[in-house]
Amino acid sequence: MTDGLLPLLVAVPVLAAVAPPLLCLRTTGTGWYVAAVACAVEAALAALVVRSVFLGGAVRHVVGGYERPYGIELVVDGLSAPVVALVAVVSLGVLAFAYTAGPRRNSFYSAYLLLVGGLMGVSVTGDLFNMFVFLEITGLATYALVAADRSGRSAVAALKYLILGTTGASLFLIGVGYAFVETGTLNMVDLSERLAGSYGDRAVLASFGFILVGLGLKTAVFPLHTWQPDAYSYAPDTVTTFISALVSTVAAYAVGRIVLTVFTPAFFEAVPAARAAVLAFAAVSILAGSALAAVQTEIKRMLTYSSVSQFGLVIAGFALVTSDAVLGAVVHLVGHGLMKGGLFAAAGVMAARHGARTVGDYARLGYRSPVVAGAVGIFGVALVGIPPSVGFLGKWYIAVGAVRAGAWPIAVVVFLSTLLTLSYVARLLERLYFAEPTEPTDPAVGAGTDADAGAGTGADADSEVGARDPDPVADGGARADSRAPAAVSTGMVAAIVAAAVVVVALGFATAPFEAFLERFLGGVFP
Amino acid sequence: MSDAERGTYTESEVIMSTVRVVTPFVLTFGLFVTFHGADSPGGGFQGGALVGTVALMLAFAFGIDATRRWLGRRVVTVAASLGVVAFAAVGLGGVALGGSFLDYTAYKALPLKKPVKLGIEAVEIAGIGLIVGGVIAGLFFLTAAGPDADVDAGAGAGPATGDDTGAGGRGGDAE
Numbered sequence: 001m002t003d004g005l006l007p008l009l010v011a012v013p014v015l016a017a018v019a020p021p022l023l024c025l026r027t028t029g030t031g032w033y034v035a036a037v038a039c040a041v042e043a044a045l046a047a048l049v050v051r052s053v054f055l056g057g058a059v060r061h062v063v064g065g066y067e068r069p070y071g072i073e074l075v076v077d078g079l080s081a082p083v084v085a086l087v088a089v090v091s092l093g094v095l096a097f098a099y100t101a102g103p104r105r106n107s108f109y110s111a112y113l114l115l116v117g118g119l120m121g122v123s124v125t126g127d128l129f130n131m132f133v134f135l136e137i138t139g140l141a142t143y144a145l146v147a148a149d150r151s152g153r154s155a156v157a158a159l160k161y162l163i164l165g166t167t168g169a170s171l172f173l174i175g176v177g178y179a180f181v182e183t184g185t186l187n188m189v190d191l192s193e194r195l196a197g198s199y200g201d202r203a204v205l206a207s208f209g210f211i212l213v214g215l216g217l218k219t220a221v222f223p224l225h226t227w228q229p230d231a232y233s234y235a236p237d238t239v240t241t242f243i244s245a246l247v248s249t250v251a252a253y254a255v256g257r258i259v260l261t262v263f264t265p266a267f268f269e270a271v272p273a274a275r276a277a278v279l280a281f282a283a284v285s286i287l288a289g290s291a292l293a294a295v296q297t298e299i300k301r302m303l304t305y306s307s308v309s310q311f312g313l314v315i316a317g318f319a320l321v322t323s324d325a326v327l328g329a330v331v332h333l334v335g336h337g338l339m340k341g342g343l344f345a346a347a348g349v350m351a352a353r354h355g356a357r358t359v360g361d362y363a364r365l366g367y368r369s370p371v372v373a374g375a376v377g378i379f380g381v382a383l384v385g386i387p388p389s390v391g392f393l394g395k396w397y398i399a400v401g402a403v404r405a406g407a408w409p410i411a412v413v414v415f416l417s418t419l420l421t422l423s424y425v426a427r428l429l430e431r432l433y434f435a436e437p438t439e440p441t442d443p444a445v446g447a448g449t450d451a452d453a454g455a456g457t458g459a460d461a462d463s464e465v466g467a468r469d470p471d472p473v474a475d476g477g478a479r480a481d482s483r484a485p486a487a488v489s490t491g492m493v494a495a496i497v498a499a500a501v502v503v504v505a506l507g508f509a510t511a512p513f514e515a516f517l518e519r520f521l522g523g524v525f526p
Numbered sequence: 527m528s529d530a531e532r533g534t535y536t537e538s539e540v541i542m543s544t545v546r547v548v549t550p551f552v553l554t555f556g557l558f559v560t561f562h563g564a565d566s567p568g569g570g571f572q573g574g575a576l577v578g579t580v581a582l583m584l585a586f587a588f589g590i591d592a593t594r595r596w597l598g599r600r601v602v603t604v605a606a607s608l609g610v611v612a613f614a615a616v617g618l619g620g621v622a623l624g625g626s627f628l629d630y631t632a633y634k635a636l637p638l639k640k641p642v643k644l645g646i647e648a649v650e651i652a653g654i655g656l657i658v659g660g661v662i663a664g665l666f667f668l669t670a671a672g673p674d675a676d677v678d679a680g681a682g683a684g685p686a687t688g689d690d691t692g693a694g695g696r697g698g699d700a701e
Contacts, residue, residue, distance in 0.1 A: 003626075004621045004626075006627075007617065007618070007621060007626075007627035008618070008621075011614050011617065011618060011627070014610065014614065015610065015611065015614045017610075018607040018610045018611060021603050021606075021607060022603060022604065022607050024603070025599070025600055025603060025604075061626055061627065062626050063626060063627045063628055063629075064620075064626060064627065064628040064629050064630070065620075065625055065626050065629040065631055065632075074627075
């Protein structure tokens with residue numbers, strides 16, 4: 001029964017994406033409500049599917065009734081179920097954030113829904129070419145969303161992302177082409193069966209290389225990350241929250257799917273150099289991302305480089321191909337989505353309330369926006385990997401997997417990256433709570449709740465902007481920050497707090513993750 | 527925006543006469559290609575592209591602004607949107623009739639003569655053809671309107687075209 005829901009997971013948002021432009025003919029400002037209904041339906045569908053996977057194992061749907069290897073297959077199994085759940089929950093959460101934060105244009109929500117459909121498509125497809133199509137839908141919608149600020153900078157960032165993202169997708173497609181030439185099939189399960197035995201072939205190696213580099217570009221691992229800092233920094237804060245939590249996440253999930261389901265651990269056994277190359281790629285990304293994050297002054301850039309590092313971790317987890325490491329990678333994938341989404345949302349609130357865009361701007365904001373600053377603290381500490389939090393759980397299992405696989409360098413790299421993460425998170429927390437009070441004229445110190453403070457801080461924001469550290473990327477301070485949310489509502493703060501609570505709660509959620517992955521890992525590691 | 531366009535548009539008797547003569551044939555050929563495809567060479571994507579081109583030709587001959595006003599934003603938006611709706615309806619109809627997504631054999635439950643062929647035709651003509659035609663015209667007018675055009679109130683619809691391109695990609699994939 002639930003298998004009929006899989007096409008709906010993709011069709012509902014795509015179909016709903018049609019409504020905002022149609023409604024545009026009569027009214028404007030209705031897009032949000034369409035998106036809210038669609039995302040609520042999507043969340044309900046995802047809940048049913050995930051529940052069904054939890055109880056009965058993988059759910060399959062054969063599109064058009066053409067069985068594999070001819071037709072396209074949609075599959076949700078233990079690996080994709082957490083990602084499906086994450087996409088559904090985050091798209092609903094960001095929508096709650098967007099109600100006040102904006103943008104409120106109808107066309108924005110059309111792209112938003114299309115992105116949800118694309119992300120779901122990548123997560124549920126069991127066909128390699130179909131995955132390419134959904135990656136492209138995801139990409140196209142993301143380019144439009146990054147440019148939604150409608151400023152020159154965001155347009156350039158979107159164009160840069162478009163060029164690099166299309167290159168990545170093309171490389172992926174070339175890789176798929178090689179695999180197709182070699183095997184004559186595109187279905188992932190069928191591919192894994194037919195690839196067995198020809199792992200050493202040049203076409204297979206080329207296929208693996210092209211697919212991995214293509215997805216590496218989409219995931220933004222070092223040194224293929226160059227589109228990401230601009231795209232994240234110049235997009236509206238609502239968009240950054242959404243895409244930082246999901247877009248790279250789904251691309252990293254695709255890496256895991258390719259490594260584990262299509263090429264399988266047997267490929268890495270037959271070609272140890274491929275595994276070593278991916279691990280080296282990931283290790284460099286972890287260290288370089290953390291180091292670059294540590295030297296940033298702008299908050300959104302710092303968080304972006306942190307993502308580069310965290311996705312290195314996730315890919316390392318998948319490439320280690322031990323059950324512990326894969327569990328860690330999936331946990332970290334979900335955990336990072338929530339932490340980074342929460343951090344970007346909090347950064348948006350701080351920018352709207354206090355005009356704070358750099359680490360220096362965050363001085364003593366812990367006393368002026370205690371709730372949001374507290375959430376930033378929780379997300380930051382979780383990002384470092386301090387228990388109890390989902391960040392700890394993910395890093396722990398990846399490190400354990402590295403040690404058990406005998407890949408000591410990865411374990412050392414994970415440890416080093418933790419220290420580097422601590423260095424930039426600690427810098428942020430020090431600013432938030434322990435900076436010397438340089439502005440004695442601030443009456444709002446420690447007073448009131450966040451919701452109260454929201455309305456009255458316009459004047460503060462004005463006094464704060466301008467006199468701070470020279471910021472190489474700020475808009476010059478002359479005009480209002482168009483990326484920041486239009487206003488801050490209690491609901492936005494509540495969404496951030498809810499994310500923080502989930503991040504901590506998932507720190508105790510080893511059992512459910514293991515339950516999801518048990519059957520899947522049993523199939524991958526017999 | 528209209529000033530700039532008046533600047534770029536030159537009324538040319540040669541172009542206008544050519545377009546007047548050629549347009550009916552292009553449109554007919556586009557529809558011809560569109561209506562083939564289920565069991566003969568052709569298809570909604572190629573046909574839709576040809577039909578969409580008609581709007582471009584008219585715009586080159588008679589001015590982009592004038593053509594946009596004549597065609598109307600409603601037609602373009604509704605065409606592209608209806609295409610997506612038709613595609614999804616045929617696809618989900620299969621699920622509703624107990625089959626799977628885009629499962630044309632499920633339509634055998636209905637009193638139709640050739641359910642599989644009709645299903646493919648519906649997706650090709652009402653789905654992909656409309657999407658591609660609508661998006662080509664909409665994207666052209668939107669690009670011509672420039673970056674300062676109000677997407678929500680202008681011709682076509684901004685990311686909505688991105689949306690339909692994506693759905694068209696889906697359609698092309700299923701084709």
